[in-house]
Amino acid sequence: MLAADLLVAQNIGFGLIALLMIVGALRVVTVNNVVHAALWLVVVLSGAAAQYLLLSAEFVAITQVLVYVGAVMVLFLFGTMLTRAKIGAEADLNNKNWAIGVPVALLMLGVMTWVLIDGFGDEKLPNPDQQVPVQALSDDIFGPYLLPFWALSFVLLVAVIGAIVLARKD
């Protein structure tokens, strides 16, 4: 297959998945059932994983599925089902201040677009159909980026210990 054809196919795929993600993201905030909102969020997050795959960032895509779909969303659903998860529509689910959220979201969109265009401009991926081996990735994480990695681990450890302290009764 020609590289140009491949790029066209990838662009169509990107467009479809992006559309699905946008619809999903809008449904997350407009739907009037907590569990449905969480499931639309699953659609958005899986869409992100699919986009990573299109960028041939296989490892990141799998991490996205493992962490967000497999763990975070399951915890979300677990929590909501344990406390409040009625079947059917709920009236008081939408926040009254949602109008303030719209300009904030637009501002975020503007800032991120600006950062992306300013940072990368016309730059393209060096080699779109060649993926980075996992070993190179781990060499980077545990080499030059070791300190940020440790810092993140420390933050997570603090959160875990905090959760245990909060949950312990004695």
Add this chain to the structure above:
Amino acid sequence: MNALLAADLPYWAQSLLRVLGGVVAVLLPAGTIVYVFLFKMMSFMQSRLGPMEAGPYGSLQLFAEVGKWLQKEDITPERADRFIFKIAPLVVLTSTFLLVAVVPFGPDAWFTNFEAGVFYMLAVSSVSVLGILIAGWSSANKYSLLGGLRAAGQLIAYELPMVLAVVGVIIQAGTMNLQEIVVSQNAGEIFGWNGLGNPFLLTQIIGFVIFMIAVQAELTQTPFDMPIAESELVSGYMTEYSGFRFLTFFIAEFATAGVFSLIASVLFLGGWGIPFSWFGWSGIDDVDNWMNVVGPLIMVTKMLLLSFVIMWVRFSYPRFREDQLQRFAWKVLVPVSLVNIMVTAILKVAF
């Protein structure tokens, strides 16, 4: 298989063949496990004959069962969340299909050859939790919801030991690609003797035991079947399902047992390979083409062996209590597997 496909067939035909192969690789183990172990072995263990009427020794019972389920009415509870209720079994089955996609069956007989195959396997196996959770919730039944919540808690707890048990194998093989893990086991040697290769079962026996326990829990087989505990929760998240939706859950359960057995045999028992020294192969490129036919047979044999163990445990032990289950995962399996990782890493550096 793949070299053949890449040479002659257009992309769509390759994809079609892969999908068909995936369906076979999911349904065949499921059917075999259900007939051989669930119908026959369980009956013999309980001093009865099991199905005998349909076909010789009841071997056609499976078709009778499938026919029965397909005929049954597809009931949706009145107050259920209809759409989610209907897609939940499919989400669980999808996870199984995604899982089989990375299993290598021969030097060229694979569906996909992911660089991070082990990692992919762990990621997609966690998707089934989502299906189980929404099945429990959307049934609008307290027993179902409790079953779903129990399943989620259990699967989260046992996914961790599973990941950690596999890390030992990854350290020893030096790769996350399942194909390369197979090669490194069969091309390996034990202190210079290469007559058996070096199946990781020998060096990672602790990892293997933890992995199989975690698989047992992920499959919610007894002694880890609190989510579907029929004496307390009717059938847990499956209570409200009937007809072919129940059949989907049922197939997913046993197909996943088969696929996890396949993955365990790849990780710990040498996968499709036979020790390369027997035929003087030194790497994957030397392997003769007939291994593409023999390899799947070896894999099926190993799968039957491991799923026999799973079913044997299932029919032998009573159920854990919920707190015992969580305590076992967090206080026994996780620390032991962490120690296993440390020892493996130290020995890897030392040798």
